[in-house]
Amino acid sequence: MNTNIERFEYDNKIVKQFAYATALWGVVGMIAGLLAALQLVYPALNFDFSMTTFGRLRPIHTNAVIFAFVGNGIFMGVYYSLQRLMKARMFSDTLSKIHFWGWQLIIVLAAITLALGMTTGKEYAELEWPIDILITLVWVVFGINMFGTIIKRRERHLYVAIWFYIATWVTVAMLHIVNSFELPVTLFKSYSWYAGVQDALVQWWYGHNAVAFFLTTPYLGIMYYFIPKAANRPVYSYRLSIIHFWALIFIYIWAGPHHLLYTSLPDWAQSLGTVFSIMLLAPSWGGMINGLLTLRGAWDRVRDDVVLKFMVVAVTAYGMATFEGPMLSLKSVNAISHFTDWTIAHVHVGALGWNGFLTFGVLYWLIPRMWQTKLASKKLANWHFWIGTLGIIVYAVPMYWAGWVQSTMWKEFTPEGQLKYQFLDTVTHLRPFYALRALGGLLFLTGVFMMVINLVKTIKAGSFMANEAAEAPALAKKVEIHGKEHWHRWIERKPIQMLILSLVAVAIGGILEMIPTFLIKENIPTIESVKPYTALELEGRDIYVREGCYTCHSQMIRPFRSETERYGDYSKAGEFVYDHPFQWGSKRTGPDLAREGTGRNKKMDSWHYNHLADPTSMSPGSIMPKYPWLFTSDIKVENTSKKLAAMQTLGVPYTDEYVANGRDELEKQAMVIYESLKKDEAGLLLGEDGLSPNHEIIALIAYLQRLGSDLEVEKNKESNLSQK
Amino acid sequence: MKFINYLESISGVAVYPFLAMIIFGGVFLFAVWNVFFTRKDTINEQSRLPLED
Numbered sequence: 001m002n003t004n005i006e007r008f009e010y011d012n013k014i015v016k017q018f019a020y021a022t023a024l025w026g027v028v029g030m031i032a033g034l035l036a037a038l039q040l041v042y043p044a045l046n047f048d049f050s051m052t053t054f055g056r057l058r059p060i061h062t063n064a065v066i067f068a069f070v071g072n073g074i075f076m077g078v079y080y081s082l083q084r085l086m087k088a089r090m091f092s093d094t095l096s097k098i099h100f101w102g103w104q105l106i107i108v109l110a111a112i113t114l115a116l117g118m119t120t121g122k123e124y125a126e127l128e129w130p131i132d133i134l135i136t137l138v139w140v141v142f143g144i145n146m147f148g149t150i151i152k153r154r155e156r157h158l159y160v161a162i163w164f165y166i167a168t169w170v171t172v173a174m175l176h177i178v179n180s181f182e183l184p185v186t187l188f189k190s191y192s193w194y195a196g197v198q199d200a201l202v203q204w205w206y207g208h209n210a211v212a213f214f215l216t217t218p219y220l221g222i223m224y225y226f227i228p229k230a231a232n233r234p235v236y237s238y239r240l241s242i243i244h245f246w247a248l249i250f251i252y253i254w255a256g257p258h259h260l261l262y263t264s265l266p267d268w269a270q271s272l273g274t275v276f277s278i279m280l281l282a283p284s285w286g287g288m289i290n291g292l293l294t295l296r297g298a299w300d301r302v303r304d305d306v307v308l309k310f311m312v313v314a315v316t317a318y319g320m321a322t323f324e325g326p327m328l329s330l331k332s333v334n335a336i337s338h339f340t341d342w343t344i345a346h347v348h349v350g351a352l353g354w355n356g357f358l359t360f361g362v363l364y365w366l367i368p369r370m371w372q373t374k375l376a377s378k379k380l381a382n383w384h385f386w387i388g389t390l391g392i393i394v395y396a397v398p399m400y401w402a403g404w405v406q407s408t409m410w411k412e413f414t415p416e417g418q419l420k421y422q423f424l425d426t427v428t429h430l431r432p433f434y435a436l437r438a439l440g441g442l443l444f445l446t447g448v449f450m451m452v453i454n455l456v457k458t459i460k461a462g463s464f465m466a467n468e469a470a471e472a473p474a475l476a477k478k479v480e481i482h483g484k485e486h487w488h489r490w491i492e493r494k495p496i497q498m499l500i501l502s503l504v505a506v507a508i509g510g511i512l513e514m515i516p517t518f519l520i521k522e523n524i525p526t527i528e529s530v531k532p533y534t535a536l537e538l539e540g541r542d543i544y545v546r547e548g549c550y551t552c553h554s555q556m557i558r559p560f561r562s563e564t565e566r567y568g569d570y571s572k573a574g575e576f577v578y579d580h581p582f583q584w585g586s587k588r589t590g591p592d593l594a595r596e597g598t599g600r601n602k603k604m605d606s607w608h609y610n611h612l613a614d615p616t617s618m619s620p621g622s623i624m625p626k627y628p629w630l631f632t633s634d635i636k637v638e639n640t641s642k643k644l645a646a647m648q649t650l651g652v653p654y655t656d657e658y659v660a661n662g663r664d665e666l667e668k669q670a671m672v673i674y675e676s677l678k679k680d681e682a683g684l685l686l687g688e689d690g691l692s693p694n695h696e697i698i699a700l701i702a703y704l705q706r707l708g709s710d711l712e713v714e715k716n717k718e719s720n721l722s723q724k
Numbered sequence: 725m726k727f728i729n730y731l732e733s734i735s736g737v738a739v740y741p742f743l744a745m746i747i748f749g750g751v752f753l754f755a756v757w758n759v760f761f762t763r764k765d766t767i768n769e770q771s772r773l774p775l776e777d
Contacts, residue, residue, distance in 0.1 A: 084777040159773040228774045238771035239759045246755055250748060470777065508744055 009467035010083045014096040018076035029064030030445045037438040046625035051115040053625045055548025059126045060114045068107045073359040077222035087155045087472035091148025102138035118188040121545035121581045129190045132180040150495040154472040160241040164221030167249045167502040171213040179206035185646045196576025205256035212252040230307045236293035247283035253509035258329035262558040264573035277329030284322035291315040306381040310361030317353020339588040342403025345396045352392045371462025380454045388447035395440025402433035411562040423591040428621040527574035530710045532652045535666035540703025554585035555594040568595035595708030606680035608701045613685040630697040631687030670698045
């Protein structure tokens with residue numbers, strides 16, 4: 001036995017900084033969410049201003065709450081618990097500082113660029129390529145700091161929380177790098193390396209596992225450390241936690257395709273997603289039960305201890321969300337829930353309940369300890385707990401209801417076989433539900449303000465301990481083994497082996513789903529009539545991406561009668577081969593646009609012109625924002641050829657001549673649309689600058705009119721053949 | 725993204741995903757087996773780590 005006791009200090013300052021950032025960005029992200037929620041009730045709150053429009057605000061909200069609020073929450077929990085579990089100060093104070101300020105810089109850059117419409121158009125991965133590189137660098141700094149601490153530790157065994165931190169680090173790195181392959185065109189514009197179905201698969205492999213490895217595994221690590229701390233008793237079953245870890249990280253990675261059920265993704269990939277999602281129920285509930293049963297025999301304390309209250313509801317919300325997730329992955333349930341507000345309810349049970357409440361519990365536990373005092377007001381914290389819980393209920397219940405109503409209205413037919421409701425009927429019908437949701441969000445946010453006041457008071461009353469003295473025996477160089485040792489003990493002592501094995505476990509699923517989709521030709525059948533976008537349409541598509549139209553409109557018609565009747569023929573994989581990035585969307589607040597330019601959905605150019613100037617002029621009761629800036633700003637033609645060349649590099653078959661003459665081609669097509677609008681000038685809602693072929697609205701109309709029209713050519717060809 | 729060496733179908737290569745599943749299944753079952761046969765003292769000691777600071 002080593003008796004050489006070493007003295008050292010834990011760094012609380014970095015924990016304090018991350019705690020402050022967690023609270024600050026929580027407030028900012030939730031205010032953005034509340035405003036977005038209110039915009040769906042009162043479209044005037046879009047303020048007819050580009051930066052505050054729903055399509056740009058929604059990514060700001062999601063990025064802020066996921067990467068700023070929860071992100072800083074993760075680092076707060078990791079920096080506090082890792083030092084204590086390893087009985088060592090963080091590896092380098094300088095790296096801690098770089099990590100902290102680097103992450104805050106990313107958040108600020110994200111907020112600015114998203115508001116300016118600089119986006120990749122891939123949900124939860126919207127940030128453009130320079131920020132993607134910055135994220136990678138800061139993540140590496142975090143990794144070096146974490147592994148450095150683990151290597152210089154004074155405790156041989158790596159507690160299970162640390163396995164979750166290691167798996168988080170390695171998997172997030174893998175997801176971020178693979179999903180962010182993009183070809184830069186300008187400083188803040190790039191195109192996804194992947195197209196259509198492949199882009200969708202990579203994106204939802206990333207998107208689903210951002211939930212798994214950013215919102216779940218690090219928080220499970222935090223749960224495994226802070227619940228035993230708060231309850232002052234070890235976790236219910238350490239054995240279960242080991243199985244929980246390996247099963248969860250292996251299975252989670254496969255489940256991404258459940259976001260793409262009934263889409264053009266090959267069936268075998270959809271089935272894999274479903275099967276693994278169902279299997280996921282076992283480890284998820286294993287973890288939840290382990291968390292809750294840690295309180296066995298101490299439930300009486302939950303009544304008095306507000307920290308435990310928050311943690312119990314957090315773990316319960318985790319259990320509910322992870323039960324619902326597999327259910328939503330069943331194709332029959334997904335047929336009802338997908339594209340509706342049901343999904344919004346589902347994610348908010350996880351986000352507000354699991355991530356929100358666990359963060360609040362940790363903050364209420366940490367702050368008084370680091371400031372060596374008691375929480376300023378237990379009563380106020382209890383009020384926060386109840387108002388927050390009420391907020392979750394008032395948010396979730398109307399959204400579940402709305403999702404069900406929305407779906408059944410979409411699917412209802414009259415006895416004569418006609419669709420019973422126009423899409424707009426569902427929008428106007430849902431407004432009261434949206435109002436209630438905003439109220440739920442307001443209640444939750446009120447609770448957060450109460451917490452901030454309470455914590456500020458606590459901080460003022462206490463005295464901060466920046467460096468906390470500790471002592472522990474140095475780690476013996478040689479491991480003394482008494483008797484037989486199990487192999488897992490060996491891995492638990494070796495962080496690098498743990499990292500490699502975690503990477504293997506999480507890489508298998510991704511590799512086996514992606515490689516066949518990329519390499520097996522029959523998975524993406526090509527359609528001869530599908531041609532690349534024209535220069536003007538490509539510019540229009542970029543505007544569509546910039547304005548975040550995909551946050552409300554899907555471009556994916558599922559093979560249901562209710563959808564083919566409403567939108568036209570179901571979507572085929574071959575239609576999207578030139579879509580860098582894909583724009584299938586995940587929510588229909590507005591109708592699907594996959595066949596907007598063809599068949600029964602085809603509208604006049606002037607209809608689109610007026611609809612984008614003032615949606616209610618064409619669709620009374622619409623909650624879509626107005627886009628006045630599209631009628632005054634010009635298309636940035638100086639980059640058109642560059643964009644075409646980038647697409648050519650990505651495999652889109654433009655000729656060199658077309659790329660070189662991109663600008664002329666664009667202007668030619670713009671004149672055609674301009675002339676068609678000119679004919680209807682009397683009926684146009686003209687902006688202050690009047691009608692011009694150079695305005696962005698012309699490009700957007702060109703893109704919308706193109707949507708789905710390639711298949712029309714194919715159909716005409718088929719009918720000509722059959723006539724012959 | 726351009727790919728040149730397409731596989732024409734899954735037939736003939738299906739053994740690889742199966743093999744991967746079997747490998748993981750084996751390792752996973754082995755882990756479960758070991759976890760349940762670890763000494764109680766060791767487990768108790770490790771589970772108390774968060775409480776010792």
